[in-house]
Amino acid sequence: MNQNKEHLRELWARYKSLLNHASPSSAEPSPQAKEARQLYEQKIWPLTKEGFTDRGQEQYAASFHTVGTTPEPVILSARAIDATKVYLLHTKDTEKLCGRIEKELGWGVDRIKTLQVSRSNPEDIYMQVRQQIDKLDSGAPIAFDPTGGTKAMVAGLAMFAFSLAEEGRTAHVYYVDNEEYDDQLRRPVAGTEYLKRLENPREIVPDWLYHRAREAYQQGDFLRAEERFRRAIEREGRANSPEAILSCAYKLLDTSQFEQAREKLAELLHLLQIHPYRQSPLVKHQGSIESQKQGLEAIVQLTNALTAKEKDVAPLADHSKVAWTLAALRFMAKGRLGSGRIAEAVLLRYRALELFLQHRLALKGFDTAKPDYQRLCEVAQTNLEALQVAYQSERTKARLEPEDNLEQKNTVDLISAYFLLRALGDEAAIAVNANKVVGLAKARNSSVFAHGFELPSKNLADDLADVLQTFVQNGKLPEVAFDPIPLT
Known part of the structure; x- marks a missing residue:
């Protein structure tokens, strides 16, 4: 909008009156025509620029403007958008107007650049603008103003801007519109111009x-x-x-x-x-x-039981609750892998692996956070000494150092849970190669999430999925999944 609108309306009436009284047949401009031109250049246009208060919606790194036969809309939009870099897209015929635009903006050659483009080939505009945009930061907002120029230039710039938005870039399209158009003079009534943002049709249709x-x-x-x-x-x-x-x-x-x-x-x-x-x-x-x-619902029941003040591990022995929780972890890991968030996917699969081992021990009433080995021996119909021997034997087979007395372990981690299950003769634990589980445990310990600096990899995520699948298949869990429901 223009804060000088009322004053400009009076001046426009005077301007139009002068042109109506000018003699169109004279070879030389009539006094009225000269006065009209002087009125426009000295009062109407300066007041139009001064009162044009519209602004762009963001701080743009660059703006691209197609230059037509009238420079005024480009000057208004460039001032309103106020981008860090301004590119004027002109043809050979409109190159001369760029000088006036640069002069009136007064920003210098470091800020304003000119690009000569084809008047009839949208692909040329695409290539020239793309070349400049590729130099900018991918997160930088960009503005486009296709107000002037040929139909091919206007269509080419607008289509490119909207396609750029599909790449995830912030790309806004503006043009200088008007509230009133003077059909007789074939131009907008001064003071009625305003900056309008065009919505991407793909965002509104x-x-x-x-x-x-x-x-x-x-x-x-x-x-x-x-x-x-x-x-x-x-x-x-x-x-x-x-x-x-x-x-x-x-x-x-x-x-x-x-x-x-x-x-x-x-x-x-x-x-x-x-x-x-x-x-x-x-x-x-x-x-x-x-x-x-x-x-x-099953997941909520399980998590509530395990996080309650009076923790209850009994639901951890429920096949259905554990199966659905593993399905949720699998769903989350898959989504993160698909978006390249490998580290998060790896962590989720480690948690799934540990959850499964906790489930197998919970079937025997054993809580890995508060281990009760005497009760475990009673359920497994063995004694602590025999369990200790079997546990150390399984570790030795996997070429791991023997551990201290089991009863001295206040908590049971992933690798300890796995070998404890093997010592108890657990079918699911025995079905998985011990070296694979040891390798996964070592990979976690040497990662940036534990004691080292190694970054998680897609191969590690795949290895975790393979081992977990073998565990689940031999653990007799129901086959459930959070597969997205088809929309058709």
């Missing part, structure tokens, strides 16, 4: 939003999927989206918010009983949704 939401869902990006589903229904004026609720449930599961995820699945199941959501493709998957909801 429901069909596009749904497509991109499903795409994000399939990629495991449930946060982005939920956002896009919700924006789509807002555009359509609808109150609920089953797909958004489902995406939210998986988003919560991915961040270990098990109770909240369970509530979302319960909300979804309720919604699917109501018209018009009975027509949703998710209706045919209600059985799977209910199963996953019950799985989340």
Whole structure:
């Protein structure tokens, strides 16, 4: 908007009156035409620039402007956007106007750059602008102003900007619009210009939003999927989206918010009983949704029991509760591997491995945090001396140093739990090669998460998954999974 709008309206009326009285047939400009030009250059345009108060939405690292036959819109937008670097995209015909733009902006050659582009080939604009953008930081916000120039220049710059947003870049498109256009003079009425931001059609058209939401869902990006589903229904004026609720449930599961995820699945199941959501493709998957909801309930029961003031390890012996908890850890690890967060995935798989071993010991009433070896021997129908001999024997077979008396261990870690299970003749523990488990334990100890500086690798994550799968297959756990429900 323009704070000098009212004054400019008066001047515009005078300017238009002078032009109406000018003689169009004269070879030389008439006195009225000269006065009109002087009025525009000395009063109207300076007041237009001075009063133009619009600003861009961010501090942009660069702005790109297509230059047409009138430099005024470029000057207004460049001042309003106020980017660190300003690029003027001109043709051979409009190159001369760049000098005036640079002079009026007064920012110097270090800040303003000119790029000659094709007037009819959008690909040329793409290549030239891409070359400059690749020099910028990937997180730097960028502005584009296709107000001037040929149709090919305008379309090329706008399409490139919107495609850049698909790469995850902050790319905003602006243009100088107006509230009033003088048809007689074929130009905007001075003082009615304003800076308008063009929304990316892919961010506002429901069909596009749904497509991109499903795409994000399939990629495991449930946060982005939920956002896009919700924006789509807002555009359509609808109150609920089953797909958004489902995406939210998986988003919560991915961040270990098990109770909240369970509530979302319960909300979804309720919604699917109501018209018009009975027509949703998710209706045919209600059985799977209910199963996953019950799985989340099992996880909540297990975690509540293990974190209560009066800790109870009995639920840790429950096959179903442990199976669903392992499924949740597997879901979280898979998502992190898919997004390149290998370290987090490795930590989650170590936790899953340890949880399984804790489960096998809990079947014998043994708590690894508060070990009671006498009770363990009673359940296993052995004695402490025999258990100690068997435990040390298993360690020796794996070429590990003997440990002190078992009763002196206040807590039982991963490797100790594994060899204790082998000493007890546990089928699942015996089914896994001891050298593999020892190797995984050593890898953790030498990593940056423990006592060393080695970084987790994709190979380590895969090795953990293989060992865990063998454990689970021989541990007779039910086969459950938090596989994302198909949206079709």
